[in-house]
Amino acid sequence: xxxxxxxxxxxxxxxxxxxxxxxxxxxxxxxxxxxxxxxxxxxxxxxxxxxxxxxxxxxxxxxxxxxxxxxxxxxxxxxxxxxxxxxxxxxxxxxxxxxxxxxxxxxxxxxxxxxxxxxxxxxxxxxxxxxxxxxxxxxxxxxxxxxxxxxxxxxxxxxxxxxxxxxxxxxxxxxxxxxxxxxxxxxxxxxxxxxxxxxxxxxxxxxxxxxxxxxxxxxxxxxxxxxxxxxxxxxxxxxxxxxxxxxxxxxxxxxxxxxxxxxxxxxxxxxxxxxxxxxxxxxxxxxxxxxxxxxxxxxxxxxxxxxxxxxxxxxxxxxxxxxxxxxxxxxxxxxxxxxxxxxxxxxxxxxxxxxxxxxxxxxxxxxxxxxxxxxxxxxxxxxxxxxxxxxxxxxxxxxxxxxxxxxxxxxxxxxxxxxxxxxxxxxxxxxxxxxxxxxxxxxxxxxxxxxxxxxxxxxxxxxxxxxxxxxxxxxxxxxxxxxxxxxxxxxxxxxxxxxxxxxxxxxxxxxxxxxxxxxxxxxxxxxxxxxxxxxxxxxxxxxxxxxxxxxxxxxxxxxxxxxxxxxxxxxxxxxxxxxxxxxxxxxxx
Numbered sequence: 001x002x003x004x005x006x007x008x009x010x011x012x013x014x015x016x017x018x019x020x021x022x023x024x025x026x027x028x029x030x031x032x033x034x035x036x037x038x039x040x041x042x043x044x045x046x047x048x049x050x051x052x053x054x055x056x057x058x059x060x061x062x063x064x065x066x067x068x069x070x071x072x073x074x075x076x077x078x079x080x081x082x083x084x085x086x087x088x089x090x091x092x093x094x095x096x097x098x099x100x101x102x103x104x105x106x107x108x109x110x111x112x113x114x115x116x117x118x119x120x121x122x123x124x125x126x127x128x129x130x131x132x133x134x135x136x137x138x139x140x141x142x143x144x145x146x147x148x149x150x151x152x153x154x155x156x157x158x159x160x161x162x163x164x165x166x167x168x169x170x171x172x173x174x175x176x177x178x179x180x181x182x183x184x185x186x187x188x189x190x191x192x193x194x195x196x197x198x199x200x201x202x203x204x205x206x207x208x209x210x211x212x213x214x215x216x217x218x219x220x221x222x223x224x225x226x227x228x229x230x231x232x233x234x235x236x237x238x239x240x241x242x243x244x245x246x247x248x249x250x251x252x253x254x255x256x257x258x259x260x261x262x263x264x265x266x267x268x269x270x271x272x273x274x275x276x277x278x279x280x281x282x283x284x285x286x287x288x289x290x291x292x293x294x295x296x297x298x299x300x301x302x303x304x305x306x307x308x309x310x311x312x313x314x315x316x317x318x319x320x321x322x323x324x325x326x327x328x329x330x331x332x333x334x335x336x337x338x339x340x341x342x343x344x345x346x347x348x349x350x351x352x353x354x355x356x357x358x359x360x361x362x363x364x365x366x367x368x369x370x371x372x373x374x375x376x377x378x379x380x381x382x383x384x385x386x387x388x389x390x391x392x393x394x395x396x397x398x399x400x401x402x403x404x405x406x407x408x409x410x411x412x413x414x415x416x417x418x419x420x421x422x423x424x425x426x427x428x429x430x431x432x433x434x435x436x437x438x439x440x441x442x443x444x445x446x447x448x449x450x451x452x453x454x455x456x457x458x459x460x461x462x463x464x465x466x467x468x469x470x471x472x473x474x475x476x477x478x479x480x481x482x483x484x485x486x487x488x489x490x491x492x493x494x495x496x497x498x499x500x501x502x503x504x505x506x507x508x509x510x511x512x513x514x515x516x517x518x519x520x521x522x523x524x525x526x527x528x529x530x531x532x533x534x535x536x537x538x539x540x541x542x543x544x545x546x547x548x549x550x551x552x553x554x555x556x557x558x559x560x561x562x563x564x565x566x567x568x569x570x571x572x573x574x575x576x577x578x579x580x581x582x583x584x585x586x587x588x589x
Contacts, residue, residue, distance in 0.1 A: 003029045004109070005067045009054040009074045010123040011047075018043050018268070022054040023126030024061055026070075036139040037061050038126045045092060045248035045266060051076040052096040054127075055083065059103040059110070065140075068108040075120045083112040090562060092253045095260070196279065200286040207286075207293035219292070224532050226304040226368050226377070227285045229361045230311070232539055234277040236358070239547040241270035246551065249489040249496070252558050258347045263325045273323075281307070292378055301378040304368065337406050340413045346557055349410050353553075355403040356430075357546040360539045366399045397441040404433040422477070429469050435462035467517040474513055479552040486555040509548055516545040 005026055012021045024037040037057060044050050055072060062070045074080060082089055082097055089097040104110035117124065211219050244267035247254045255264055265273075284307045291300035314322055315331065336342065337352045355362075370389035371377050411427035414420070439459040443451045487499035499505055519538045 004069045004071060005029075005034065005062065006071045006073060007058040007062055008115075008120050008123040009051075009058045009072065010120055010127045011050040011054050011076075012127040013043065013047065013050060015043065020044065020050045021127050022050070022057050023123045024054065024058045025122045025126060026058075026062060026065070026067065033122075034067075034140070035061060035065055036122075036126060038137045040136070042266065042269065048076070048079055048082075048091065049093040049096065051079040052082075052093040052100065055079065055112075056096055056100045056103065059100055059107075061138075063103060063106060070104075070107055070109065071111050071113060072104075073113045073115045073120065075115055075117050075124075077114045080112050080114040090253065090256075092248065092251050092255070094253055095255050193279075196283075200282050204286050204289050207289040210293040221532050222378070223285060223288060224536060225364055225371075226288070227281060228532075228536050228539075229364045229368065230277070230281045230307070232358065232361050232536075232543060234274060234281055235540060236354075236543050236547075237270060237274040237277060239543065240550075241267045241274060243547065243550045243554075244270060246486065246495075247554065249491070249493065250486055251490050252486065252555065254554060257554060257557055257561065258350070259345065260329070261325060264329075265323060265326050269323070288378075297378050304377060305372050308369070308372070337410070340406075340410050343417050344410050344414050349407065349414075350553070352403065352407045352410055354546055354550075356407060356433075357542050359400045359403050360535065360542075362402065363396055363399045366395055367393070370395070392444040394441075397437045400437045401434055404430045426473065426477070429466075429473050432462065432466040432469055435459075436466055463518075467514075471514050471517045474517075474549065475510060478549065479556055486551045509552070512548070513545060516541050 005028055007024060007026045010023045012023070014020065019040050020043050022037070022039045022041065025033060026035045028034055039057065041050075041053065044053065051074065055074065058072055059070070072083075079093075079097075082091065083100065088094065091097070208216060208220065244254065248267060254260075258264075284303050288300050288303040291297075291303065315327055317324075317327075333347055333351050336345075336348050337355070340348070367389055370393075374389060376389055408427050408430040411423045411430065414423040415427070436459065439455050439462060442455050446455060487496055487505075489496035489500075519541060
């Protein structure tokens, strides 16, 4: 029989540097080291998540070395107990535990055990290797030099945790001294950001003031048309990062809800993407304003074109950079929304709901791309409202209505799969948006008297109906009246203190949702789009409303998943009790 191998794992968190490190050591039954592993990863949402990832890496290493009988040991009792517990894991790191169980099932023998720190010293030291070493180190039948490992263990017991996180025994003192303080680096980045923001505002303002008063408004209108879609998307990404941060603080396993893999983006990575978008989009807009106002029309026209091309290239880039798995997940979800030929998952209709709040973004994108294709950027050809890309174009209402049609067909698909009548009522809700959009567009295609006396009252009635129906559905269906527990954080925090269990949160959420639902009618109305600053503000408020909605919709789904799991566990317990009773009865007979 093949000998038994023991895989020890441990972790180290470097909070101020923004990453964690995993350490794994595999020994045979004689205590000889067969392999060792050390890896630096982005700082996950919790300590337990890091430990769970270390367990998974340990099993992956054993599998790659063809060890079929493995005993996994670590000093984190909570995670070891979770690994040994029967049934599904409903924690924030449950998907990683599931992956570890799947890897363990491929082995002939796999068991999990808790050991004290003294029995886990080698993995403990490997996880605290120098912060300047490679991201991933693997040793087969060897280890780092004995001095590195032994000194690492001694320092970990003699120095404070803060010193451990910033320095290891294998780090030369001269190299560590050359590294600037993380706090100093952060302050320098903030200073650069404010200098950049002030420069963009100053250059943009001076460029606008150079234009004549007659052309200034049209000039800003065109600039907003090209750049406000990407500015609104940037705002959405920032707010989505806040959503994920709250979920992680409240121990809501959004990875399980959205069926994300282990490489999904955390709130820190989302904010990093949003930061780059915040820098790139306004910089391109400032360059457009400056070049146009100084007579470099061709160069100015190229700025939005290059920006749009860069965004498309990043989204479809097939190589493993720029978060390939997350980009693929987004594109796959969008494809499933456009063609709902399969069963609708939560992530499918969740993203589709968000797209309905970004209908104005898609409308402006269509007009911007239309002008780029017809070479009307930075020209006066598009000033004519009746032009192919003008404000009276028939394409505008069709693009505005697309997100609602996608959601409508999703509801029909859900009814086909589940037979639930509530999905038909939900489909009816999305269908009420169609009259609002097309009745508004009719203003430019009928006589003024006809619009004022007949179509405008119909537009107002349809807008009221849609707003009230959507508000009712948000409160009674999407939220299910249980929407403040999401702010109960696992650790004390000022936001949790201000929001959790407060009555004003109820009134604010319902009141703001109703008001912004009414404002939604304004942004969907094509005949009101000439007030571009007002429309931009209303579109931003709609995105903020959706940001609030996300908290409660995700929590509602999380509660449903937990309820289903509890019911399944109860049924399993009842079945076991019935079997025991049957056995007992047979014994008595």
